[in-house]
Amino acid sequence: MEETLGAVANARQVFDRWMAWRPGAPGWTSYVKFELRYGEVGRARAVFERFVAEHPRADAFLRYAGFxxxxxxxxxxxxxxxxxAxxxxxxxxxxxxxxxxFAEFEECGEVERARAIRKYALDRVPKGRTEELHRKLLALEKQFGDRKGIEDAIVAKRS
Structure with missing residues (x-):
């Protein structure tokens, strides 16, 4: 209502009071979109900072990084x-x-970092969840690596 009346500062106060109730991701996303509608990129970034502090989960960080x-x-x-990380x-x-x-992000320009992140993840993630990581590491090696890198990726998948 406040926003439709052009009272942006009041609408911002409403959002701030709402965030005190610790809403889920849709609430925080609404607040970010509100700030972006008014060209307030810095304020949107500050909302994301509060969001990841309040909800330190992968999906929150991924939304922020995507922004x-x-x-x-x-x-x-x-x-x-x-x-x-x-x-x-x-x-x-x-x-x-x-x-x-993170590794997909790094593939866009930092292949070595993407490789290092995937290898680090393989050491940290439970074995039951590594199939996708192995598949993507092998694809990365096939695209950018050498024969030894491809062989290492195949051997790592088997172990």
């Missing part, structure tokens, strides 16, 4: 992924999801 990628802020996106390192489920996305 930075779409904004053309690749270094910021990389820092979000790196921070997420630090925060989620002990949570095997969350880390698996994160590392797959």
């Amino acid at each position: 930075e990628e779409k904004s053309g802020e690749m270094e910021r996106a990389r820092r979000v992924y790196e921070r997420a 630090d925060v989620l390192a002990d949570d095997e489920e969350e880390a698996g999801t994160l590392f797959v996305a």
Whole structure:
């Protein structure tokens, strides 16, 4: 209602009060979209910072990193992924999801980093969740690697 009346500052206060109730991802996403409708990229970034602090989960960090990628802020996106890796390192489920996305992000320009992330993830993620990681590592090696890298990826998958 506040927004339709043009009272953007009041609408922002409503969102802030709503966020105090700790809503799920859709609530935070609505707040980010609100800020972006008014061209407030810095405020949207601040909302994402609060979101990942409140909900330190892979999906929250991935939304934030995706926002930075779409904004053309690749270094910021990389820092979000790196921070997420630090925060989620002990949570095997969350880390698996994160590392797959982080490695895909790095494939766009940093093949060596993508390779290192995939190998790191294979050591951290439970064996039952590594099939996709192995498949993507092998695809990466086939595209950018040499014969030894491909052989290593195949051997790692078998073990």
